[in-house]
Amino acid sequence: MAVVKALTARFSQLHPGVNFDVQNLDSLQGVTLVADGSLDLGFVSRDLKADEREKVATEPIGVSGSALAVSSLNPVKDLTRGQARKLLSGEFSDWSMAGGLVGVRPLIVIREPEAATRTALEAYLFTDHPVYAVGALIVTSIDVTLETLHSRGDSLAMITVSRQTLADPQIRLVALDGVAPTAENLASGKYPVRRPLYLTYLKDGTKVKPAIKAFLDFVRTGDGQQIIRDNS
Structure with a gap:
């Protein structure tokens, strides 16, 4: 959870109009609530099951x-x-x-x-x-x-x-x-x-909000990867 808070805090600093409500949920909720559209972004600490991968994609953020x-x-x-x-x-x-x-x-x-x-x-x-x-x-x-x-x-x-x-x-x-x-x-x-750590988001890219796409792009940058290393 520390790495998620650090990533979202840094992104909000860079983009003051974007705010995150970070909640401590379990891995199952981090998948199901993203899949049904209740959450824009989730956090899990395990690999996805085959049926979960049909609706949800992942971005690795450490172990x-x-x-x-x-x-x-x-x-x-x-x-x-x-x-x-x-x-x-x-x-x-x-x-x-x-x-x-x-x-x-x-x-x-x-x-x-x-x-x-x-x-x-x-x-x-x-x-x-x-x-x-x-x-x-x-x-x-x-x-x-x-x-x-x-x-x-x-x-x-x-x-x-x-x-x-x-x-x-x-x-x-x-x-x-x-x-x-x-x-x-x-x-x-x-x-x-x-256990691997992942961010989860909708596999259907047309349903992913622009701010979430921008955040995922940030996670993949050198700045984002350094935050992951610093908080692992």
């Missing part, structure tokens, strides 16, 4: 990643794929089984089934159908995820890797199989749970 996060009060800094899977499934019923707090049952916080944050982690962690602990908390936004991590020291939560989450002093994004979810590791491809 993101999915991670598992804990409270900064939790000593866990690294999880293997097996440990993460056992925590999420409830097989590990105490944080100490993964090197964490003794006598504390993990509160598992997962995103809704269609969320790109969740599907990317599932593809990496599970070899078959994902299984989650009884009582796992399903949330639908990054704000609720952060609120839970801030208030519950027993939490293990799915989260998007971003400047906001990496800089939050109350949480820790844990390494997976020894690789930390840093901006550098995402950019290099070293971190394993990476």
